[in-house]
Structures are given as C-alpha cells and as structure tokens.
Amino acid sequence: MTTTTTPAPPPTAAVPVRSRGRRRGDLTASSTTGRIVKYALLVLFLLVVLMPAYVLIVTSFKSGSEIGVTGQWNLPKEWTTASWGKAWASLGPSFGRTFELAIPVAIISSILGAANGFVLSRWRFPGADVVFTLILFGMFIPYQAVMIPLRQIVTSINIQPGIPTLILVHCIYGIPICTLIFRNYYATTVPVELIEAARVDGADLLRTFRSVILPLSAPGFVVTIIWQFTSAWNDYLFAIFLSNTRNGPITIALNALAGAQSPDYAASMAGALITSLPTLAVYVLLGRWFIGGLMAGSVKS
Structure with a gap:
C-alpha cells in the first residue's frame, strides 16, 4: 500500500506593511x-x-x-465722508428713477419670456421653430446698430424721452434672452403629464399657464429677474440716447459726476460704489438660486 502525499502550496508573498504605508x-x-x-x-x-x-x-x-x-x-x-455726501447729492434723484426703471423691466420681461417659453416649448404649432429663431435673432443685434433708428422711431411717434421710454425698450430687448431661458426650462424640467392632466380637467392655455406652470417657474424667474434688473440698472447706451440728466437713470448722473472738467475722484469713487450697491444686493439675496435656476433647464430630468 502506497501513500500519496500532496505537495504543500507555495507560500504567498506578503506585501510589506512598510511599503503599503509609504504608498x-x-x-x-x-x-x-x-x-x-x-x-x-x-x-x-x-x-x-x-x-x-x-x-x-x-x-x-x-x-x-x-x-x-x-x-x-x-x-x-x-x-x-464728505465725498459720499457730495456723490449722494448728485446721484440721489436719479437713484429712485433707476428703481422705477429696473423693477418693471425685470418683472414685465420675465413674464413675457415665461409666456413665450411655455408656448414655444409645450404648445407646438406650425412654424414654431421659425418664430423661436426670429425671436432669438434679437439677441444678436448690437445696441449700436439700432440706436439711430430707435431714436427716430421714438421721435416720430412723439414718445417723450425718459424712464417710460427706457422701460419699453428694455422690455422689448429682454424678450429674446428671457424666452430662451424659459423655453429650455419648461422643455426639460416641467413634466408633460402636468400639462396633459390640466388639459383633461378642461383648462385652456391661459389657465394652464397661470395655475400650473407659473407656480413651478420660480428658478427661471430668479435667473431672468437678476439678468434683466442688472442689465437695466447698468445700461448707459440706451439711457444716453433716450433720456437726459433730468429724467434719466443713475448711470447718466454718474457720468456727469465723473466727467466734469475738474473731476472729484473721491466723489466719483463713492458714486461708483453707491451705483453698484443695488445690483450687489440683488446678487447677494438671490445669488444662491441663480446657478440652480440656470442648471435647472440644462439637463432633462
């Protein structure tokens, strides 16, 4: 009787603890x-x-x-603080007028952009893509190209230069970017089932937009309101063509303060800080939702 012995497996090489710790x-x-x-x-x-x-x-x-x-x-x-007092005395009257310009522009253009974006994203009709392309074309027209024709149109229809004229112009110029933001937001974020459910319940286009879509549009409104408020507040080119120092926004008053023959640099610096404070406050208060609103319409949920 023979006994078969199984050879023992070769020992496994252990990894040195020192080299592992060094890595x-x-x-x-x-x-x-x-x-x-x-x-x-x-x-x-x-x-x-x-x-x-x-x-x-x-x-x-x-x-x-x-x-x-x-x-x-x-x-x-x-x-x-003497320079701050001098700057405020020069900019104070136009400070309130600029709020009268920027707040309506931000709200009106955002609502119009939301309505356009909803119709172009969910309610398809013949030529919808052509209409959307024509609206976007307004984003690529520089301000300088329309200044003289715009001034002639305002003069021919007897619209007085000032804040109401600037509100009208900024709202029209803000429609393309607001439409783009809301169209992307509604197309990728708002479920189609909500719109279909509202349609089954008998809601028409306006009722669906007012009761279903607008309550879900807060991220988009944050983006467009910040964008339009900042654009209207910092605008100088439209303001210099369509208003003056007596009825225009704060950018014209700041230019008059800084562009004198003997400029007061301290007052100019204080005026620049006063002018930038409202837009800074808007970004501080709403900035936490700004990036979220931009990203809300970037990917399909």
Missing part, C-alpha cells in the same frame, strides 16, 4: 499639496479681483489732497 502616505502628501496649491490660487485670484474694490473704497474716504497716483494704495490719513 498611502505619498497619496496623502500629494493630495495635501494639491489642496494647498488650489487654495493658494483661489486666494491669489480673490486678491486680484478685490484690488479695484480696495482702491475704490479707500479713495472714497480720502480728502482731495491725499488723492494721487503715488498714494493710491495708502489708507487715508484722515477718514472723511
């Missing part, structure tokens, strides 16, 4: 270095962006004798 340590060190470089670049970019704001703020609190090229980075020796 993990190298990965940790490289990720730490990457984070340090990333945050260093972010801080550098932040400083570059904040440098003009620093000069604006510091210069606005300086007296006239301290303002110069060589000392623009220095803090004021004596902090004064």
Whole structure:
C-alpha cells in the first residue's frame, strides 16, 4: 500500500506593511499639496479681483489732497465722508428713477419670456421653430446698430424721452434672452403629464399657464429677474440716447459726476460704489438660486 502525499502550496508573498504605508502616505502628501496649491490660487485670484474694490473704497474716504497716483494704495490719513455726501447729492434723484426703471423691466420681461417659453416649448404649432429663431435673432443685434433708428422711431411717434421710454425698450430687448431661458426650462424640467392632466380637467392655455406652470417657474424667474434688473440698472447706451440728466437713470448722473472738467475722484469713487450697491444686493439675496435656476433647464430630468 502506497501513500500519496500532496505537495504543500507555495507560500504567498506578503506585501510589506512598510511599503503599503509609504504608498498611502505619498497619496496623502500629494493630495495635501494639491489642496494647498488650489487654495493658494483661489486666494491669489480673490486678491486680484478685490484690488479695484480696495482702491475704490479707500479713495472714497480720502480728502482731495491725499488723492494721487503715488498714494493710491495708502489708507487715508484722515477718514472723511464728505465725498459720499457730495456723490449722494448728485446721484440721489436719479437713484429712485433707476428703481422705477429696473423693477418693471425685470418683472414685465420675465413674464413675457415665461409666456413665450411655455408656448414655444409645450404648445407646438406650425412654424414654431421659425418664430423661436426670429425671436432669438434679437439677441444678436448690437445696441449700436439700432440706436439711430430707435431714436427716430421714438421721435416720430412723439414718445417723450425718459424712464417710460427706457422701460419699453428694455422690455422689448429682454424678450429674446428671457424666452430662451424659459423655453429650455419648461422643455426639460416641467413634466408633460402636468400639462396633459390640466388639459383633461378642461383648462385652456391661459389657465394652464397661470395655475400650473407659473407656480413651478420660480428658478427661471430668479435667473431672468437678476439678468434683466442688472442689465437695466447698468445700461448707459440706451439711457444716453433716450433720456437726459433730468429724467434719466443713475448711470447718466454718474457720468456727469465723473466727467466734469475738474473731476472729484473721491466723489466719483463713492458714486461708483453707491451705483453698484443695488445690483450687489440683488446678487447677494438671490445669488444662491441663480446657478440652480440656470442648471435647472440644462439637463432633462
């Protein structure tokens, strides 16, 4: 009787614990270095962006004798708010008029864009794509190309220059971008089943838009309101053609303040800060929903 012995399997080579720990340590060190470089670049970019704001703020609190090229980075020796008072005295009347311009423009153009976007995205009709293309064509017409014809049209129909004329022009010019944003939003975010259910319940086009679509349109309205408010508030080209310093927005008053023969640089800096505060407040208050609203219509849910 013979006995067969099975050979023992060869021993498995063990991975040295030291080399495994070294590899993990190298990965940790490289990720730490990457984070340090990333945050260093972010801080550098932040400083570059904040440098003009620093000069604006510091210069606005300086007296006239301290303002110069060589000392623009220095803090004021004596902090004064006289320049802020002078800037507000010049910009104050136009400050309220600019709110009268920007708020209606943002609301009216957003509602018109929402209506156009809903019709062009969900209620198909012959030539819908052609109509949408023609509406978008308005986005690519530069302001400079229509200034003279627009001025002639306003003069020929006896519309007085001022805030009402600017509201009309900005609403018309804002329709293309608002239509594009809402069309993409409704086409990719709002379920078709909601519209079909409203149609089964007997709702017509207007009732469906008012009762079903508008309550779901908050992200789109945030984007268009921020966009249109900022565009109307910062506009200068339409304002200089269709208004004047007595009935125009704040950008014309700021230009008059900064463009004098003997400009007061401290007052000009203070005026620039006063002019930018409302748009900054809008972005601070609504900015958390701005990116979400833009991305809401970018992918199909």
